[in-house]
Amino acid sequence: MPYTLIQLEFLKVHMGVAVPPQFLEKKSATENETGDEGVEKESEELNAESSPEPQNPAERWKSVKAKVVTQLQAEIKLIVATQDPDAGSAELELRAIVAQLGGAMESQKQANEMLSYLAADEVVANVCDLAFDLKTPLLKVLKAIQPQLAA
Numbered sequence: 001m002p003y004t005l006i007q008l009e010f011l012k013v014h015m016g017v018a019v020p021p022q023f024l025e026k027k028s029a030t031e032n033e034t035g036d037e038g039v040e041k042e043s044e045e046l047n048a049e050s051s052p053e054p055q056n057p058a059e060r061w062k063s064v065k066a067k068v069v070t071q072l073q074a075e076i077k078l079i080v081a082t083q084d085p086d087a088g089s090a091e092l093e094l095r096a097i098v099a100q101l102g103g104a105m106e107s108q109k110q111a112n113e114m115l116s117y118l119a120a121d122e123v124v125a126n127v128c129d130l131a132f133d134l135k136t137p138l139l140k141v142l143k144a145i146q147p148q149l150a151a
Contacts, residue, residue, distance in 0.1 A: 010127075018086075058104065061105040061142070061145060064137050064141040065138065067137070068101065075131050094123075101114075108150065118138055
């Protein structure tokens with residue numbers, strides 16, 4: 001899957017990856033012809049409820065988290081495929097998000113910590129702005145399951 005213009009801008013602005021201006025212009029023209037259908041589709045897939053939602057709060061969290069982690073891993077593969085020397089730092093930052101999401105969600109304290117992390121982390125905000133919205137589905141499920149978790 002090729003990079004979108006938004007992803008290229010993310011790499012350029014936040015990771016210092018050198019992207020030739022001609023390439024950005026060509027990519028912009030190509031995306032304008034096809035529209036943002038791919039970006040919208042990714043977002044819809046992530047926010048869509050394709051299967052019945054598990055009733056157990058921990059299972060609900062795992063289900064939504066798995067979808068987000070799968071998309072993050074796809075982004076990591078795209079970044080690594082560029083073979084740009086500066087892509088390593090972007091890869092590390094995305095892997096750090098995956099690691100943060102890796103913990104269990106069994107208590108209200110853990111849910112509060114995750115809510116704070118998602119709201120305050122700069123890398124999470126950058127991914128949401130430039131690649132895909134990972135916050136919305138995670139925040140939605142966290143807010144729904146938080147009261148059901150152990151105190």
